[in-house]
Amino acid sequence: MAKKNIKILSTSINKKTSELMDAINTSIDIDSRLFNQDIKVTKAHALALNKLKILTNQELIKIQKGLDIIVKRHMDKKIKFSRENEDIHMNIESLLHSIIGETASKIHTGRSRNDQVATDTRLWVLESCKNLKNQIKLMMKVIIKQSKSNQSNIIPGFTHLQVAQPVTLAHHLMAYFEMFKRDLSQLEFVEQMTNENPLGSAALAGSNYNLDTKLLNKELGFSKSKTNSLDAVSDRDFCVYFLQSLSMVSLHLGKMSSELILWSSNLFNLFDISKNYSTGSSIMPQKRNPDSLELIRGKTNIIRNQSSSLLNVLSNLPLTYFKDFQEDKKMIFDSYDDLKLCIDVMTEVLKESSFNADNGLKICEDNFASATDLADYLVLEKNISFRDSYKIIASIVNYAQLNKKNMNQLSLGELKRFNHTIDHNIFQYIDIRNSVTRKKTPMSTNPKKVIEAIKNAEKFLKK
Amino acid sequence: MAKKNIKILSTSINKKTSELMDAINTSIDIDSRLFNQDIKVTKAHALALNKLKILTNQELIKIQKGLDIIVKRHMDKKIKFSRENEDIHMNIESLLHSIIGETASKIHTGRSRNDQVATDTRLWVLESCKNLKNQIKLMMKVIIKQSKSNQSNIIPGFTHLQVAQPVTLAHHLMAYFEMFKRDLSQLEFVEQMTNENPLGSAALAGSNYNLDTKLLNKELGFSKSKTNSLDAVSDRDFCVYFLQSLSMVSLHLGKMSSELILWSSNLFNLFDISKNYSTGSSIMPQKRNPDSLELIRGKTNIIRNQSSSLLNVLSNLPLTYFKDFQEDKKMIFDSYDDLKLCIDVMTEVLKESSFNADNGLKICEDNFASATDLADYLVLEKNISFRDSYKIIASIVNYAQLNKKNMNQLSLGELKRFNHTIDHNIFQYIDIRNSVTRKKTPMSTNPKKVIEAIKNAEKFLKK
């Protein structure tokens, strides 16, 4: 009965809608996820109506109890939402009607589905930002932990995928810490932009009832109301901000997974992915495939494009509400779920896997990673101009490559052939381990500086 | 038992995988949709193995019967796929094992999941192209039907959303026919590019068994095999082509829905959307909202960006297979489902709604839609240069606007004030209905030409 009434109410003009129309129009399969938010919003609205005497105290209590019963049933998985009631708002209202009767009809006074759904969605985004921040922080803790275990381990720093200069593994890992730290800042920006309450806007022009917006904000945890009702019901910018921030987390997860896949390759061999997060081949027994990381990369490559798809939906529409907006929810829900899964998997992969630091040092030695240091040696100790020094070292590198030797396999005699002033001190500069300690700036790979950076990172996470 | 064996086989290195790994790695929830394709591919492969004597005739029959049992059970909804068996291929193989025992193990000889999934997916895309083409043709038939009912009805043709020149409604509708016709061509292009059989490529380097590729092609309806096995297992271009063609159908559906939403607006009032495909407002009794069209627009605005997301997944990867590719399926399945729904809804909306041609004519009259014709009148009948004629007519339009009259409400006297040569003939040119018949080219809005175009369109659809 209740259901039918509500159905008539909401779509009064059309006598019947076709099955196809139901298929495209119904959103309950997706927006049922806003159940908690919608209950919360409805309770707050009931309080505001009570303050205006539109609901008596008795009616208020009736509604509150009715909603509590619905929550209880929902937790007990006893509610099957009805597609006939289109969306979560009408489903809850209809359920309330079936429980408390006609009083339920009063709850929609002074509001509209337009401001209701905008408010529900904002509450969901706020909660999801908080969740994501927490998960990202857990991942950052694992990054710190791995960094602390690898403070003195040396790996090649790459530019253009070429071995460039030695860096510590800790320094390299902490670069990712910085990226995720930026993501936390962006999520805070999203929260700030989402933290505005549309209630009071009704369908588009504002409510005919003088709802206490301060009460509504306090009940729902908003710090302020929207300033303009037309904007309030049509503004989905906060959903774009949300997806934009997810794009950036995706960028960073994608970068990290790409790098670890590369490092998992036989030829890099810098990363031993946990057996729990890799798979073997059904026909090639020697292989260990970093499937988990590839799936993170694949998924984040999709997520990072979602803000662009949502912009497609929102663009070029005049004010105010259009049904097109219904499509925002699937996008933010799916992107959130996928990204959260990716963060959680990455956290575990980082926790359970290990790095082959030994090979890192070997790669540096095999690939002349201290060549820049040698150029500096001639400049600093032998007063040779950088340009000349650069040429001398380039010749030594060529010679070593031709003779299939590393720098530290060359004798002083061999080295002197390229410049007679070269002396024993050069071996200090050839030694890969000295390269990192020679760095001076606060952001450098010098282990002392990295230890400092790690300490600050730990402090940051404790905040 | 069988399941466990297969599980061990496929991921031999890792002893256990975590729940999180299962969550991100398992694809069965999505690729179970390839059930029919995978059965078909496995049957064809069994024939090829039999021809090579790897399967005896008895074994072949055993496998065929086993697969038939699986199909039967699946139709009876008695199969619950197991997430432990990761994907549809291993699920089917495991089921087969549980039915026919050890012989099932032989079926994977000479192939790999890499070529198997590529083949399944190609079969799915081929079938989906065919389905989409059929649905689009049904929609095109409705467009023809509406065109035939509106061959002499006149509406304003717009440029820049300004009333420009009168056109027939049929002519306007047939412009959409042209768009969808292009979509059919693009879908045919997709079919052509998808119609290549990867079987025989095995994991990446080709099969050690001399599988009869002609037999495999014949069984599966492919016109040829892939030429290069490395390409065969990593090529997902056909999925991009598929999504690119869906982008274009989306573009056209989005255009049509945008236009019909505009025409449904009180201020255009050119389209009366069927009550079955619109909704009322919960608080505004006078409204009729074209929700179905807005949802088509919203959904197509998302679908049209999917090829770009898939390109994100595929780009910048070296050869050959990566697990990232697993993400392609959700995208093509979801996009197909959503687009098919949009086409079907649009077909019904067009079928069940009606156009307000009367208002179309009125808009033309109220907005000087025959002004170009008047300029032509002076050029053709009075030998005035187009430039001068243009200025004279512009002055008449200004005068009429100031006096809140339509062109056909001006007297000959009033008209003569702007140029004394103007005579009674001018009313022939003022008459909106004559404007369309004055057009000469085959693609023009001249009703005779449009009738011709509709005939050709009908012939095209009968092909």
Next chain:
Amino acid sequence: MAKKNIKILSTSINKKTSELMDAINTSIDIDSRLFNQDIKVTKAHALALNKLKILTNQELIKIQKGLDIIVKRHMDKKIKFSRENEDIHMNIESLLHSIIGETASKIHTGRSRNDQVATDTRLWVLESCKNLKNQIKLMMKVIIKQSKSNQSNIIPGFTHLQVAQPVTLAHHLMAYFEMFKRDLSQLEFVEQMTNENPLGSAALAGSNYNLDTKLLNKELGFSKSKTNSLDAVSDRDFCVYFLQSLSMVSLHLGKMSSELILWSSNLFNLFDISKNYSTGSSIMPQKRNPDSLELIRGKTNIIRNQSSSLLNVLSNLPLTYFKDFQEDKKMIFDSYDDLKLCIDVMTEVLKESSFNADNGLKICEDNFASATDLADYLVLEKNISFRDSYKIIASIVNYAQLNKKNMNQLSLGELKRFNHTIDHNIFQYIDIRNSVTRKKTPMSTNPKKVIEAIKNAEKFLKK
């Protein structure tokens, strides 16, 4: 001479590069735009080298004067950058060399093009954010001005492009003010994220010289240094944030232009676009096309996709620097230029055009915009339930439509036929002008509330 030296220095390995390589590799045509930033950064670096005694006081002065000469010549348009010197950094260094000789070579000590270009680009983004904020604020002032001129003018508020409820034009325009206010917040977020100094990072591992990063920050106006050198040289997130914020400004400009194009249509006739910003048709004298707005819409539809293209470039790359990053600059420069032009044009369009408020009121009357108010009338004054009231009003609306009358053309007698309790008071509710004053919430269209909102908006802009 200098040029040749520098060229040899920078690309030491390759003896010659082909013309094609120059064509794809050279960036000077684009990054010459960073001239001012690069000079500033080089001066700051010189100070830091002087503090470390790497540059004597004399050398410092020589370099400073040399750079000043370059700036002067550049302002006098006497510099033609050389494509052989690839980029702006090497061009300036080469010019410096040709002016002050060998001392110029010392300037590159302790830094690298990797940290240099990152710093230059950050300075450019910071300046561009500031410029955009200023231009947006100018546009917002015009919005306020138009709002103040239209505080009591009534237009239809639309949902689903259907006339829904009357709102004031000021209220409608101020909805856009809110959007652009959000854009200012996002640009501030971009500034915050960009305000980190990469200098001291050198190529990737940090500088061997203990550069005074506080001095460098102070000289360049950064509030802090980057924390991690590997991150510093590879981080282009700030460019994405910049483009993401441009996406949102684009979204809002696109919305506004779409709406004004619609309002310029003969059938809406709510906006008279300035003749300076529209064009006529070459063959249709009656038309006035809002070309400027269409171009804003077209351009912003492209700009809003640029963050997605930049993400394509940055994604899936391991650390640290790759030449791919060179592509970021064209994107941010072009998007900035195009968007700035769009903002400026929109500002002028809004300033020079006028709204047809009279027609706004007429549309409301013709389309039953006060129907919701009538439903409220029966609820509030006649104690009829909303559901029943809704049905009664729907019947009245139907009756009026059939009889081609507006609500205010119905007699009391006619109205009473639908419900006998209806009395004279109903005409208070029918009157469109009363609808807006009946709204109560702070964000509503009630003119008193809107005046308050405008005051706050003016205060905001004065900050």
Next chain:
Amino acid sequence: MAKKNIKILSTSINKKTSELMDAINTSIDIDSRLFNQDIKVTKAHALALNKLKILTNQELIKIQKGLDIIVKRHMDKKIKFSRENEDIHMNIESLLHSIIGETASKIHTGRSRNDQVATDTRLWVLESCKNLKNQIKLMMKVIIKQSKSNQSNIIPGFTHLQVAQPVTLAHHLMAYFEMFKRDLSQLEFVEQMTNENPLGSAALAGSNYNLDTKLLNKELGFSKSKTNSLDAVSDRDFCVYFLQSLSMVSLHLGKMSSELILWSSNLFNLFDISKNYSTGSSIMPQKRNPDSLELIRGKTNIIRNQSSSLLNVLSNLPLTYFKDFQEDKKMIFDSYDDLKLCIDVMTEVLKESSFNADNGLKICEDNFASATDLADYLVLEKNISFRDSYKIIASIVNYAQLNKKNMNQLSLGELKRFNHTIDHNIFQYIDIRNSVTRKKTPMSTNPKKVIEAIKNAEKFLKK
């Protein structure tokens, strides 16, 4: 004089347009590139007007000669297009007017800028497709040449970036041949869809003059006319098809450049990029950076998103022409130029660089690339089930890894420990070189099959 007249003609309503309006509205800086096309189209139109007696023979000749003079001057770089005349069409008409006087005015009879620009752009796209196909074929020839030089050279085939099975370098390179072959097919599809002549459509409703469309098609090389004038002036689908095909070429170039960058890394060392297409580091003498390939990757990552940006411009617009369409040209011109450059650079990189096949074989040996073959050995020669065989080989691989040996460094005694039936034949299977010859299917890496494929490829290019 002429200029001014034309200016008045085209924008009759507005007396002056502002500088800002010129800045956003003028397209001549971009569409001057359609000079040749516009001349060609104008000449064809003149012929059609002559056939209709609208132009006398004398007038026709006058116009033709006038246009020839303009072409001559343009080739001599003596024409400076005027921004006041907005676009290429009006510039040419104005120039013609200044040369031949009033007769020039007749040329615009029966057409409109709407059909003119659509026709010009189609001609440009057709020519550009042809150019791209030619450049791609040149690149494919180089791929064949490199393949022929590397028919027996063995490299590791990778899946998941793990060494999987040995393949020949020729086979690997020919996989790219397949990709580019698909691109040729797609470009042919684009040509087919672009090959429709809009002339005769005039502004939107068709021409009042019975232009001979067959003549127009013949003169311009179109195989047919557009069927519907409303569609003809608003259809920019061919531009999207064009950009979609560019996306795919970009995907393939991006894949190839990514792979070659990886192969250029010290750790893969499979590709020695030509010194002409790489750069050194300004501070690291040992490095050789594949900048050219990184720039190809960067640029193609941008190009592949352009169809999505163009779809943004075109979507959700009702019929017919909007000024938004003006934005299509910059996108197709820039994307074409950038892509052409990328193809040309890739062609040269492939031509001038060399592969380190020796290292390819070594990688295979060091990483157990023949493990699958060993599993087959036990199955085929020792009748052990694949599952058991797989386990035995996995154990041998583990043993070898622990003892830091390759497979071919294990003694028969060591091997027998894992299964006593193993005999000398196993070394046939261990030998990497035998792995490829064991493959049987036509698309496999078996050198005989690859030679066949190369022959077919050569035949294909000769067509």
